[in-house]
Amino acid sequence: MARKVIDEPSEDVVANAKRDRAARRNPFARFALFIRQVIAELKKVVTPTRKELLSFTAVVLLFVVIMMAIVWGLDQLFGWLVLYVFGTAGA
Structure with missing residues (x-):
């Protein structure tokens, strides 16, 4: 059976997103944040056996x-x- 994975973003990713959203960063910083969040989510992916x-x-x-x-x-x-x-x- 597939391993159970909780599909919730980690607290640090959410906190960073809220802080960055409040700061209204420039487009390049927002893009960098997006890339960091994508990488954080990809680390949660579990490959099947x-x-x-x-x-x-x-x-x-x-x-x-x-x-x-x-x-x-x-x-x-x-x-x-x-x-x-x-x-x-x-x-």
Whole structure:
């Protein structure tokens, strides 16, 4: 199973953002703050293990195959209904 990660910004990032917002820094300083916040958030990212990655991939592929089967089935059904209602072009 995936590790539980709390999706909340750390207190120091929030405090820095509030202080910087109150100071109304120039655009370059705001951009630098943005980059620092992005890096802080990226440090929180947890990469899945190989087992988790294979499991997630299998689930996604299985879901896609099931959805393809449903769409194919509906296409066949509607095609049959259209032929039943309107008949063939040659008749």
